[in-house]
Amino acid sequence: SQELEQSPQSLIVQEGKNLTINCTSSKTLYGLYWYKQKYGEGLIFLMMLQKGGEEKSHEKITAKLDEKKQQSSLHITASQPSHAGIYLCGADMGSGGSNYKLTFGKGTLLTVNP
Amino acid sequence: NAGVTQTPKFRVLKTGQSMTLLCAQDMNHEYMYWYRQDPGMGLRLIHYSVGEGTTAKGEVPDGYNVSRLKKQNFLLGLESAAPSQTSVYFCASSSRVRAGGPTDTQYFGPGTRLTVL
Numbered sequence: 385s386q387e388l389e390q391s392p393q394s395l396i397v398q399e400g401k402n403l404t405i406n407c408t409s410s411k412t413l414y415g416l417y418w419y420k421q422k423y424g425e426g427l428i429f430l431m432m433l434q435k436g437g438e439e440k441s442h443e444k445i446t447a448k449l450d451e452k453k454q455q456s457s458l459h460i461t462a463s464q465p466s467h468a469g470i471y472l473c474g475a476d477m478g479s480g481g482s483n484y485k486l487t488f489g490k491g492t493l494l495t496v497n498p
Numbered sequence: 499n500a501g502v503t504q505t506p507k508f509r510v511l512k513t514g515q516s517m518t519l520l521c522a523q524d525m526n527h528e529y530m531y532w533y534r535q536d537p538g539m540g541l542r543l544i545h546y547s548v549g550e551g552t553t554a555k556g557e558v559p560d561g562y563n564v565s566r567l568k569k570q571n572f573l574l575g576l577e578s579a580a581p582s583q584t585s586v587y588f589c590a591s592s593s594r595v596r597a598g599g600p601t602d603t604q605y606f607g608p609g610t611r612l613t614v615l
Contacts, residue, residue: 412581415601426502426588444588470560472541482595483550484601485556490540 387411388441388475390489397463398497405458405492407473415476416456417486418447422469430458460494500524502607504589510613511579519574519610521589529593530572531556531604532564534585538597541588579614586611 389408392411397403407416415434419427431440433449435458440447444461470493474486502523511517521530543556547566562585564573572591573604576583589605 417603419606424609424611426608429603429605432603446588446605474541474604478601484554485531485543486601486604490538 388473388487388489390471390473390492392492393490394493394495396495396497397450399464400462401465403460405494407421407456407458407475407489409454409475411454411477413422413453413456413475414450414493416447416449416453417474417476418456418458419472419474420469421472421491427472438458463494465496465498468494470481470494502589502591502605504587504607504610506610507608508611509606509613511576512615513580515579516575516577517579517612518576519587519589519612520571521574521591522570522571523589523591523605524570525591525593526569527605528569529592529602529604530566531573531590531592532562532574533588533590534558534586535609536585541558542576558584572578579612581614584612584614 391406417432418430421427421476434449436453438449449456468488473489475491477492505520531546533541535541542558544562545556545564547553550569553564565573587610589607592604602615
């Protein structure tokens with residue numbers, strides 16, 4: 385079974401609408417990383433969350449990590465066509481400081497219609 | 499800074515041919531990684547390195563070899579390419595893990611799109 389579940393798999397929204405993407409694990413997340421990928425390009429780092437209840441924002445994108453550190457959400461406010469792409473979450477599921485590998489979700493494909 | 503670069507960007511191979519993918523980073527990162535990305539499978543770790551001269555197997559290492567002779571370079575080799583190795587390959591790097599902290603952010607290259615016929 386997939387250790388890191390992303391939902392939804394794909395999302396189509398009208399420009400200006402808000403949206404949320406979720407990333408869920410059955411294990412404690414010691415670090416949670418959000419990336420964005422445009423078709424045919426590499427992954428661009430967005431934000432990293434570490435502490436339970438932590439929330440970070442960059443422009444119109446806000447990421448949160450729940451108190452139990454098993455679920456993260458990525459929220460986009462007033463979406464624009466430039467937000468379109470694949471959003472991936474990656475997680476450090478090790479015991480903190482001893483694991484340098486990330487486990488990735490399968491990604492969420494976001495389409496924003498003008 | 500160029501960050502993480504990969505060469506080539508595209509390649510088409512015939513079954514049985516060999517090739518090497520080159521990854522270079524200019525951020526003085528200790529750790530480097532090779533992933534493959536396939537539709538519906540997400541990103542899967544092939545091999546990784548925690549320092550110059552070291553390599554380790556990831557989730558899907560079969561059919562691939564790697565070398566890290568210089569800190570800034572990480573090479574991925576396919577000795578005898580198979581159609582199942584058709585994929586997009588990404589290299590990433592990160593700095594040393596902080597004591598007691600999570601792994602540091604991984605920075606990715608632009609990818610190599612490989613087709614094996």
